[in-house]
Amino acid sequence: MRITFATAPGSESRPNEDFVLASTRAALVLDGAGGPSELGSGCVHGTPWYVENLGTRVMGLLITHPGISLADALSQGISQVTALHTDTCDLQNPGSPSSTVVVLREHEQRLDYLVLSDTVLVLDGPDGIRQLADRRVDEIGPEIRDRMNRFRPGTPEHQAERLKLVTEQRRLRNRLGGHWVAATAPEAAYQALTGSLPIGDVGQAALLSDGAARYVDFELGGWPDLMTVLTKQGPEGLIALVRQAEDADADGTQLPRTKRYDDATALLAVTGQARPIRR
Numbered sequence: 255m256r257i258t259f260a261t262a263p264g265s266e267s268r269p270n271e272d273f274v275l276a277s278t279r280a281a282l283v284l285d286g287a288g289g290p291s292e293l294g295s296g297c298v299h300g301t302p303w304y305v306e307n308l309g310t311r312v313m314g315l316l317i318t319h320p321g322i323s324l325a326d327a328l329s330q331g332i333s334q335v336t337a338l339h340t341d342t343c344d345l346q347n348p349g350s351p352s353s354t355v356v357v358l359r360e361h362e363q364r365l366d367y368l369v370l371s372d373t374v375l376v377l378d379g380p381d382g383i384r385q386l387a388d389r390r391v392d393e394i395g396p397e398i399r400d401r402m403n404r405f406r407p408g409t410p411e412h413q414a415e416r417l418k419l420v421t422e423q424r425r426l427r428n429r430l431g432g433h434w435v436a437a438t439a440p441e442a443a444y445q446a447l448t449g450s451l452p453i454g455d456v457g458q459a460a461l462l463s464d465g466a467a468r469y470v471d472f473e474l475g476g477w478p479d480l481m482t483v484l485t486k487q488g489p490e491g492l493i494a495l496v497r498q499a500e501d502a503d504a505d506g507t508q509l510p511r512t513k514r515y516d517d518a519t520a521l522l523a524v525t526g527q528a529r530p531i532r533r
């Protein structure tokens with residue numbers, strides 16, 4: 255696969271909690287959630303540490319065990335990262351660092367994929383463009399979300415409602431009837447959307463954190479338009495269009511959202527052999 259990607263933090267004062275990693279045969283995007291500092295996490299390491307360690311371990315397993323299922327790789331990765339901080343951190347804390355995950359892997363003429371929570375996979379195949387994400391987390395606390403959206407992002411009133419929403423999301427994290435993310439429970443990997451397609455059926459695919467998928471949420475275009483932007487303007491071009499829309503609606507009246515800017519990551523994978531580069 256030929257892969258290009260870009261990632262950009264949503265804030266100048268907070269580290270990017272998205273993580274992206276690619277080889278010629280596999281790619282993954284993680285979108286970490288640390289939550290508001292007011293709520294605490296029980297972890298001395300933080301969310302960037304979590305996504306870096308989980309992402310590198312999952313990629314390592316995919317490279318050293320080429321036939322491993324993506325769910326097994328993710329499950330083992332979660333177990334390995336959990337073991338890294340079980341002695342130092344309170345892993346029972348419902349705000350322990352977590353992450354959404356999307357993985358694409360080429361293996362034996364097939365493309366395997368895994369989508370956990372609201373990171374997005376877009377597949378451009380013979381039946382057109384289809385999009386996969388599990389947005390159960392967005393269905394939690396609709397009445398809190400409605401109240402939050404009446405206030406401008408960054409105001410004390412908006413933040414108070416956001417804390418209530420995150421608390422409710424944490425209460426239902428990795429529980430049946432709730433929503434599933436990578437955190438400390440390896441079984442969450444088996445709640446992901448997974449599948450496999452003949453590689454010839456997919457010309458290209460995109461992996462996006464929800465901060466980059468805002469392009470569609472903001473109705474700047476549909477999924478086919480997003481793929482066109484990625485192809486013609488590249489991953490940075492897509493993120494720039496999202497930032498423009500966020501700047502144009504700084505107070506969140508037209509585009510209600512939990513954060514004014516979000517960390518954003520976009521990756522484009524074009525299938526087929528990489529060609530030698532010639533001058």
Ligand SMILES: [Zn+2]
Pocket residue numbers: 296297298299300339342343
């Ligand atoms: Zn920790």
